Amino acid sequence: MKNTIQTLSNKVINQIAAGEVIQRPASIVKELLENAIDADATSIHIIVKNAGKTLIQVIDNGCGMNEKDAEICFLKHTTSKIKTTEDIMKISTMGFRGEALASIASVAEVELKTKKDNEEIGTVINIANSQIKKIKKTAAKKGTSISVKNLFFNIPARKNFLKFDKIELKHIIDTFTQITIAHPNIEFKLNNNENTIYNLVSTNLKNRIIHLFGKKYKEKILDLKEETTIVS
Numbered sequence: 001m002k003n004t005i006q007t008l009s010n011k012v013i014n015q016i017a018a019g020e021v022i023q024r025p026a027s028i029v030k031e032l033l034e035n036a037i038d039a040d041a042t043s044i045h046i047i048v049k050n051a052g053k054t055l056i057q058v059i060d061n062g063c064g065m066n067e068k069d070a071e072i073c074f075l076k077h078t079t080s081k082i083k084t085t086e087d088i089m090k091i092s093t094m095g096f097r098g099e100a101l102a103s104i105a106s107v108a109e110v111e112l113k114t115k116k117d118n119e120e121i122g123t124v125i126n127i128a129n130s131q132i133k134k135i136k137k138t139a140a141k142k143g144t145s146i147s148v149k150n151l152f153f154n155i156p157a158r159k160n161f162l163k164f165d166k167i168e169l170k171h172i173i174d175t176f177t178q179i180t181i182a183h184p185n186i187e188f189k190l191n192n193n194e195n196t197i198y199n200l201v202s203t204n205l206k207n208r209i210i211h212l213f214g215k216k217y218k219e220k221i222l223d224l225k226e227e228t229t230i231v232s
Contacts, residue, residue, distance in 0.1 A: 014076070014106035014130050015155060021103040024162060025052025026171035028108075028148055031100035033179050036060035038081070039144065042202070043187040046176065051168035051192065053151055053159075061143040064116040067123040071135065074110075074127055076102040106130045107158070109149040115140040129154055173197065177212055184208035 008016075022028055029046060036044045039062025049055040065073065072078050076099055104110060105127045115122030122140025126133045152159035162168060169192055176198065180188045184205045190198045200211055206221050226232070 011106070011130060014102060021100055022107060022151075024171055025056055025151060025168050026175045028052065028056050028104055028151070029058070029172050030175045030179070031104065032056070032058040032146055032148075033176075035100070036062055036144070037179075037183060037186065039063045041143065041186065045189045045191075047191045048169075048172060049193055051165035052172055053162060053165070053168065054149065056148040056151075057145065059143070059145040061141070064119075064143050065114045065123070066116055066119065067135070067137075070112055070114050070123045070125055071132065073112075074101050074105050074125075074130070074132070078102075102130070104148055107153075107155055108151045109153065111147045111149070112144065113138065113140050113146075114144040115142055117142045180212065181205070181208060 021031065025048065029048070029052065033044065033046070036058055039060060041060035041062035043061045045057075045059040047055065047057040047059070069080075101110075106129065109128040110126070112125045112127075113122060121137050123135065124138045124140075125135050152162070172192075173190070176188070176190050180186075180198075180200055184203050184207070187202050188198065188200045189196065198212070200208065203211070206223065209221060210217050
């Protein structure tokens with residue numbers, strides 16, 4: 001007698017999980033930006049084509065990864081940010097569950113290029129459908145460059161739910177704005193289809209707001225600061 005209940009394959013499990021993390025290109029931009037910030041990057045460049053449907057690339061000058069870490073990071077729930085459940089109560093990073101890259105790699109073609117500062121040569125990994133296609137050594141700058149291509153190429157039904165480029169780009173810009181306001185000390189650059197949308201220098205919060213929303217805010221912003229034992 002054939003069982004009614006079956007165990008799902010890892011491929012299907014990963015693609016279902018991806019639906020929780022990746023709803024649209026802006027979701028990938030958020031996850032990759034947060035990883036770059038957690039890697040202590042001081043400069044982050046985001047390149048998108050066709051509002052992220054064709055390409056999302058995030059380049060940072062953060063700490064980078066060695067070859068082993070670069071390979072492991074695409075597995076589900078692999079992270080450098082926690083080791084025990086107690087660590088969750090004192091989390092200070094942008095994320096910690098380690099599911100973002102695994103989810104992205106299950107619904108897109110991904111190329112990761114990374115190098116640590118103390119290494120002479122970097123690593124390139126190509127992955128699609130959660131399968132590593134190629135690993136090789138390469139010349140690279142310190143930090144990480146991750147390219148996400150052809151989002152939802154293997155799930156046409158999900159791809160059909162994406163909106164017009166103008167709408168998807170607006171979601172990306174909204175995500176970019178939220179993150180860059182929270183980190184005015186980091187340089188950010190955003191390009192779409194070869195056009196520079198934002199080129200933000202390292203600055204303070206007031207100037208970051210003015211750079212994002214225009215000089216009309218210069219006279220309207222009031223600094224409010226409060227320090228307590230539990231929050232600033």
